[in-house]
Amino acid sequence: MPIKNTNSRYGWVSVGIHWLMALTVIGMFALGIWMRQLSYYDPWYRDGPSLHKGIGILLLIALLARIVWRNINIRPSDDPALKTWERVTAHLTHFALYGLMLALMVAGYLISTADGRPIDVFGLFNVPATLHGLPDQEDIAGEVHEILAWILILLAGVHALAALKHHFINRDSTLLKMLGRDANSTK
Template identity: 65%
Template structure:
């Protein structure tokens, strides 16, 4: 498998970044939701947020790498037979996911650095608090962070359902391409493209006989 994308397939770099980031995004959401349930005296009350912030910074790095790789590569063409509105909806969903991730990480950064402390990333490096002291910075950023996180999960769920719909209902190669598999020949085009079963076998009417 090539590293770069082609007209018909994703390269291994794009595929690896996709499947690396997907579980991390969902895991960070689950971790954030779980942290809200912790009591002040729970040992994870302080450890949880530190873990959440560190993983969030690493996810931001992966996202920036993915966006850079996306701009440096061509995007595979739509699977033949995909309706134009579905192709447009997919592009809007992808763009929405990227924008939401950037906004969520920005708000998370504002929450984490509101007190002027840098974000430590597993002792490897730290991200300085370059923005601090804004009015109600932590509270406002926290509300935005939560709303955007739930919105992102909704969009991710729709994205996953659409992929399953392509695989099991349309029986096309959309999901297989992101798994690095070309798919069987019958999956190379959508069943929307297939002729009606009846029209395949219906004999052509002899118009001269009706005259």
């Protein structure tokens, strides 16, 4: 598999970032749900959020890298069997996923820095609190964060189901390209 994308498949960088982010988003969603059930005396009451924040910042870096990589690479051609509405919906869904992830991470940042403290990313570096002290910042950002997380996970689920539909029902190359396989080798 090539490093960069070609007209017929994604390269290993795009494939790797895609699947790493997909697994991380699912893991972060599960961690977020689990953290809300912790009591004050649970040992993970402070460690869970620290883990969630650190991974969230690394995920933001991966998202920004993915967007840059997407813009400096060619994008494999859509499968010729796709209908116009499928093509448009797929592109809008990708932009919605990127936008949701970015908005979700901004909301998470606003929750984490509401008290003016920076976010410690596993002792490697700190992300400063540049915007803090707004009225009800933590509560409002928390509500937005939760709503966006549910929307993101639902949209990602639809995205995954669509990929499986294209693979098993339509038998086209849509999923194969994101697995690093050449679309032309399946015909």
